[in-house]
Amino acid sequence: MSVRKAPVLGDVARLAAYPFVPGGTTVPIARAEGAWLELPDGRRILDAAGGAIVSNVGHGRPEVARAVAAALEQATYLVPPFATEARVELVERLRRAWLPPGITRVVLTSGGSEAVDAALRLARQHHVAAGRPERRKMIGRDLSYHGTTLATLAVGGHAKRRAGLEPLLFDWPKAPPHYCLRCPLGLARPDCGVACVDAIEALILREGPETVAAVVAEPVVGSSGGAIVPPDEYWPRLAEICRRHGVLLVADEVMSGFGRTGRAFAVDHWGVVPDILVGGKGLAGGYAPMGGVYATDAVLAPIAARGEDFMFYTYAAHPASCAAANAVLEILEREQLVARAAEQGKRLLDRLRAALAGHPHVAEVRGLGLLIGVELVRDRATREPYPAEAKFAGRVVAAGLGRGAFFYPGGAGAARDVVCLGPPFTIGDPEIDFLAEALPRAIDDAARRSG
Ligand SMILES: Cc1ncc(COP(=O)(O)O)c(C=O)c1O
Numbered sequence: 001m002s003v004r005k006a007p008v009l010g011d012v013a014r015l016a017a018y019p020f021v022p023g024g025t026t027v028p029i030a031r032a033e034g035a036w037l038e039l040p041d042g043r044r045i046l047d048a049a050g051g052a053i054v055s056n057v058g059h060g061r062p063e064v065a066r067a068v069a070a071a072l073e074q075a076t077y078l079v080p081p082f083a084t085e086a087r088v089e090l091v092e093r094l095r096r097a098w099l100p101p102g103i104t105r106v107v108l109t110s111g112g113s114e115a116v117d118a119a120l121r122l123a124r125q126h127h128v129a130a131g132r133p134e135r136r137k138m139i140g141r142d143l144s145y146h147g148t149t150l151a152t153l154a155v156g157g158h159a160k161r162r163a164g165l166e167p168l169l170f171d172w173p174k175a176p177p178h179y180c181l182r183c184p185l186g187l188a189r190p191d192c193g194v195a196c197v198d199a200i201e202a203l204i205l206r207e208g209p210e211t212v213a214a215v216v217a218e219p220v221v222g223s224s225g226g227a228i229v230p231p232d233e234y235w236p237r238l239a240e241i242c243r244r245h246g247v248l249l250v251a252d253e254v255m256s257g258f259g260r261t262g263r264a265f266a267v268d269h270w271g272v273v274p275d276i277l278v279g280g281k282g283l284a285g286g287y288a289p290m291g292g293v294y295a296t297d298a299v300l301a302p303i304a305a306r307g308e309d310f311m312f313y314t315y316a317a318h319p320a321s322c323a324a325a326n327a328v329l330e331i332l333e334r335e336q337l338v339a340r341a342a343e344q345g346k347r348l349l350d351r352l353r354a355a356l357a358g359h360p361h362v363a364e365v366r367g368l369g370l371l372i373g374v375e376l377v378r379d380r381a382t383r384e385p386y387p388a389e390a391k392f393a394g395r396v397v398a399a400g401l402g403r404g405a406f407f408y409p410g411g412a413g414a415a416r417d418v419v420c421l422g423p424p425f426t427i428g429d430p431e432i433d434f435l436a437e438a439l440p441r442a443i444d445d446a447a448r449r450s451g
Pocket residue numbers: 052111112113114116145146147148218222223252253254255256280281
């Protein structure tokens with residue numbers, strides 16, 4: 001694969017003009033290829049996070065670039081309801097090869113936050129159209145992230161990102177997460193009976209089921225918690241609870257979708273079909289901005305019966321994004337990369353667990369497929385985190401860059417410091433070995449600087 005020479009940022013002083021917040025820092029990148037980023041001075045960094053857990057087929061695939069160019073030559077912009085070959089092909093491909101059975105309706109957006117916001121709007125519109133206007137509450141969970149619009153921040157439970165904005169956010173109820181390392185209910189596996197999922201039902205009953213529109217949750221908690229995988233019973237039971245109370249189940253798979261966890265969607269691990277599924281990131285693999293909301297016929301039926309429409313975003317289903325998504329999904333299918341994500345994910349998880357076993361600043365290494373999180377603490381024995389001001393995860397990421405690897409910083413609430421790994425599914429064994437060496441060293445570097 002060849003990547004064309006790109007202009008580089010030669011003058012380091014120019015970088016100061018770039019950050020929006022004065023004083024912020026950035027990393028100059030000259031080009032990227034496969035799983036590697038290259039700095040203007042020629043140094044290489046392994047993109048262990050696929051950007052923001054986005055890049056699934058790797059950087060620099062020429063067929064995707066060609067598909068995008070051809071789409072733009074054919075039609076630059078069209079209102080989203082107009083059908084083009086690429087749009088129809090993408091919807092057909094999603095239905096045929098990707099979406100869980102029963103999820104047939106597709107509406108596209110420009111990104112994840114927009115998509116979750118649209119999913120909330122869809123849930124509300126569904127209930128209103130069905131004659132249940134009192135159903136307006138969206139139940140979320142602590143330790144979750146659903147995006148940065150005010151509505152998605154409101155349904156999310158990301159303490160750091162909500163801080164200071166609370167007066168502007170809907171006061172929607174929150175359920176405890178399945179965070180077994182520090183169980184919010186004070187219980188322990190395997191005897192807990194997965195009480196955290198029953199806590200969602202208790203919350204629905206407390207709020208009054210007739211007032212609840214939806215439960216919104218990430219099937220594998222992404223960067224806010226650091227790839228927290230639920231017990232196997234969790235999602236089937238959650239789906240049953242929602243069904244029993246007439247509450248829509250919204251699975252936010254912006255991070256976990258499109259093969260990242262080793263199945264098309266994470267809900268597929270448990271055979272659950274939510275009412276509404278949300279995707280983003282991996283859909284177009286970073287080659288173009290794109291997200292999507294996918295729903296069952298039953299969700300759209302009352303809206304259609306009332307002759308209503310569902311309002312679009314101007315740049316939704318952009319021809320360039322549709323072409324990019326089609327080409328990226330085609331690569332995933334042709335190269336069987338979802339199975340590879342399962343395989344290489346297991347290899348990376350095993351290697352990291354071995355390399356970090358007994359590490360004094362690692363509380364847990366967890367994940368599913370190529371969505372992996374490492375929870376960092378000051379003291380492994382007591383699980384005491386570093387103080388918030390230490391910004392320990394950020395220090396580990398900075399140290400990782402110095403050692404040639406980009407890890408994604410995360411963590412929120414009780415899971416204060418987390419780094420995530422989500423490399424392209426094409427990652428090779430030597431690159432996995434490299435990461436398993438680089439991460440412990442980066443943690444050691446950061447610990448030395450943190451005292
Ligand atoms: C689970 C989840 N939902 C929503 C979003 C928001 O997506 P975006 O940043 O594309 O707006 C993210 C982003 O990280 C995410 O991980």
